[in-house]
Amino acid sequence: MTTHNFQHFLSEFLARFLPGAVGAATNTIMSYRDTFTLLLRYCKTREDITPERMTCDLLTKDLVERFLAWLEAERGCGATTRNQRLAAIRSFCRYLQARDVERIGQYQRVLAIPKKKTTTAPPRHLSLDGIRLILDQPDTTRPAGRRDLALLALIYDTGARVQEIADLTLGDLRTDPPATVKLTGKGGKTRIVPLMLPTVALVQRYADGAGLTGPASRSPHLFPNRGGKKMTRSGIAYILDKHVAAARLANPVALPDTISPHTLRHSKARHLLQAGVNLVYIRDILGHADLKTTEIYARIDGEMKRRALQSAFTNLTPPDAMPLWHQDKDMLTWLTNLGR
Numbered sequence: 001m002t003t004h005n006f007q008h009f010l011s012e013f014l015a016r017f018l019p020g021a022v023g024a025a026t027n028t029i030m031s032y033r034d035t036f037t038l039l040l041r042y043c044k045t046r047e048d049i050t051p052e053r054m055t056c057d058l059l060t061k062d063l064v065e066r067f068l069a070w071l072e073a074e075r076g077c078g079a080t081t082r083n084q085r086l087a088a089i090r091s092f093c094r095y096l097q098a099r100d101v102e103r104i105g106q107y108q109r110v111l112a113i114p115k116k117k118t119t120t121a122p123p124r125h126l127s128l129d130g131i132r133l134i135l136d137q138p139d140t141t142r143p144a145g146r147r148d149l150a151l152l153a154l155i156y157d158t159g160a161r162v163q164e165i166a167d168l169t170l171g172d173l174r175t176d177p178p179a180t181v182k183l184t185g186k187g188g189k190t191r192i193v194p195l196m197l198p199t200v201a202l203v204q205r206y207a208d209g210a211g212l213t214g215p216a217s218r219s220p221h222l223f224p225n226r227g228g229k230k231m232t233r234s235g236i237a238y239i240l241d242k243h244v245a246a247a248r249l250a251n252p253v254a255l256p257d258t259i260s261p262h263t264l265r266h267s268k269a270r271h272l273l274q275a276g277v278n279l280v281y282i283r284d285i286l287g288h289a290d291l292k293t294t295e296i297y298a299r300i301d302g303e304m305k306r307r308a309l310q311s312a313f314t315n316l317t318p319p320d321a322m323p324l325w326h327q328d329k330d331m332l333t334w335l336t337n338l339g340r
Contacts, residue, residue, distance in 0.1 A: 035088035061109040079116040123266035137243040150206035159268035162261040168222040185287040
């Protein structure tokens with residue numbers, strides 16, 4: 001295994017360890033795969049190491065640091081992307097430590113490479129008027145328009161991640177009161193999210209019109225593509241982009257510059273918070289593993305903080321406790337007497 005140990009360990013790591021022992025999501029595994037694809041391409045073009053000549057001996061701290069520098073300088077990756085690639089390599093090195101003990105010190109030096117500090121921009125969100133403007137764009141006289149409206153309304157109403165919507169099947173949807181939808185999020189964790197009646201009506205109308213609910217339905221997916229398979233994330237993003245472009249023509253200043261399906265998720269979280277919904281409930285609706293992730297919406301909502309302070313404010317200052325300076329003609333006298 002000396003010559004091809006890297007190839008053996010990497011294939012075991014991606015194909016067996018991550019999905020089996022860790023239970024990593026498919027998207028996580030694909031992200032790790034992309035990291036090592038980039039690493040091998042870098043080694044071939046910049047280090048003169050072809051994939052078949054790559055060994056565990058060569059996976060050193062110096063090589064990884066040069067690779068990370070190449071990502072930033074040549075590919076224009078930001079600190080966040082650089083840290084994501086480093087996280088994948090670190091995970092592989094942790095896996096190697098127990099299986100390639102001879103090089104444990106080498107792997108620990110890779111694990112010691114620090115992450116770069118990043119600045120987290122506040123999540124972009126839309127106002128309620130912005131959401132309405134986008135949802136007004138689909139042409140509901142056509143089947144595609146009814147599908148698009150149901151899709152976008154469901155993303156916003158549930159605060160779901162785009163992959164969670166793409167993965168939905170008809171069995172995940174309950175239209176009888178109380179209407180709910182079962183979402184499967186990161187790590188295969190499921191949660192039940194209540195649905196509002198207008199959204200239920202939109203989804204039911206779309207599903208019935210598309211023939212998804214009858215015995216002749218050929219697809220189990222709630223939002224299938226033309227081939228009957230589940231819609232992709234890029235397909236959902238394309239639908240949103242199309243209606244955002246139409247909304248900009250109707251009102252050019254009502255929407256932020258960049259809008260993605262995740263913007264609808266952020267918007268739902270902000271609107272729930274502004275409506276006074278408890279952070280714990282918002283966490284459960286969004287499927288956050290840690291309440292700290294949900295708290296970011298509270299930290300950036302200055303208007304909510306202002307309203308909270310106003311509602312709790314009690315004026316305890318005695319009247320005329322600190323006279324205004326212009327009430328005393330002599331500024332020096334006013335300064336001297338201030339606070340006495």
